[in-house]
Amino acid sequence: MKDWRIFPWQNTQWQQMVHCQQTGNLAHAYLLRGVPGTGKLQFAKALSAYLLCMNPQTTGACGHCKECELLKAGTHPDFTLVEPDDPGRPIRIDRIRKLNEFAHKTAQQGGRRVIILNPAEAMNVNAANALLKCLEEPGDDTVFLLVSARSGDMLPTIRSRCQQLNFATPNRADAEQWLASQLEDSSRVVQLLDLTANAPLEAKRFADQGLLEKRATLADGLKGLFKGKVTPVELAKTWQSEDLVLTISWIMGWLDDAVKLSLNGSPSDLRNRDQLKMLEYLARKCDARTLLQERDWLMSQRQSLLEGGNLNPQMLMEGVFCRCLDWVL
Ligand SMILES: [Zn+2]
Missing domain, CATH: 3.40.50.300 (P-loop containing nucleotide triphosphate hydrolases)
Structure with missing residues (x-):
């Protein structure tokens, strides 16, 4: 059982x-x-x-x-x-x-x-x-x-x-031990738990559903946006049918870390250390106050989604990516 x-x-x-x-x-x-x-x-x-x-x-x-x-x-x-x-x-x-x-x-x-x-x-x-x-x-x-x-x-x-x-959430040692016992490849245990705030089942879901790869794809999309290789409308088309709550949460997590960097935090304090270059770029382009305001806006969008609000996914993601573009202009 x-x-x-x-x-x-x-x-x-x-x-x-x-x-x-x-x-x-x-x-x-x-x-x-x-x-x-x-x-x-x-x-x-x-x-x-x-x-x-x-x-x-x-x-x-x-x-x-x-x-x-x-x-x-x-x-x-x-x-x-x-x-x-x-x-x-x-x-x-x-x-x-x-x-x-x-x-x-x-x-x-x-x-x-x-x-x-x-x-x-x-x-x-x-x-x-x-x-x-x-x-x-x-x-x-x-x-x-x-x-x-x-x-x-x-x-x-x-x-x-x-x-x-x-x-x-369990203490870190218990979470790591359990997650390692559940995964064939235990090399990502630390990263998975960092990204899921130490929630073991969420970390396992990330591994099972390939969400680390999906998150990396989103980061690549944002980098393409910053470099002018893709427009907000095009990027929104590829993301509008995804889990939008999770997608917005990832962007919020990057903003959190960019805030830390812009307040002279050390890279070792970050949860998204794999995206350090992009986070440093954001911290150079925006001050902490702007980053926090943007994070609040994303949080309000995510809250509307969680409450079952009738948001048009394409419009929502276009809005999100337009704002992302504004951060670096
Ligand atoms: Zn029984």
Whole structure:
């Protein structure tokens, strides 16, 4: 049951939950919150398995009992994972309404019911109010696990009905050890963790999806723009169908480092040391104040994307690359 085990850096939270279970102090709702890419969803799954298992060990579900078999097969009648139909979109309200029914029926296996919501902030106001109703009148032996990297965007009344479980990024040594064990080529472990602010799962996603290469392509595109080899409109055409939140985050990361350089920071303080020449060029062309203003503007664009704003991707990226060009004119 690999997907139903916690990560090595989640032991503290795990011990806390095992203690609650063993002493009969389980709350009916938990909010698993913290930075993305640290494995909160997998922790929620491991906890679900542990809470449903007939022979739970302190390290997790047994993996062999009938309950565990049903979970592995994806057919456990007392477990449900609620997610948006498409990543980045809200969870549909009818899925939340069905939860109320689910939370109040008798558990078919005679034990608990466990509900995971991921990500818990991805709801419109009506869906959030429907969830609030579920949390106000939970069925007996129902446990809600709400997973969120942006819990500040949730209704305060939902947050206050949950016990909070906080997840930080692991220490660097643990992150490096785990990531090295996951990759065939471990030579990029340091760079991957630098670029993902030490979030191991995000670092693994970068490796699996070739995102280091994609980021290098973006840097080459910007250099081409600065040298007049490509126009903002042309560059926007090649990037408008990409993950725009990530693309903008990369440019923001470069601006952060250029700010450090323009304030006489040392190259060893940078997260994007592989792009040192471009960053030094930006720091020469713009003062720190301008760079920070540009970074704020990019952040507001990224925020609109995260909130599901109806931005035209081509127009947005043209705007971004036009501003990039202005930095060096
Ligand atoms: Zn079991």
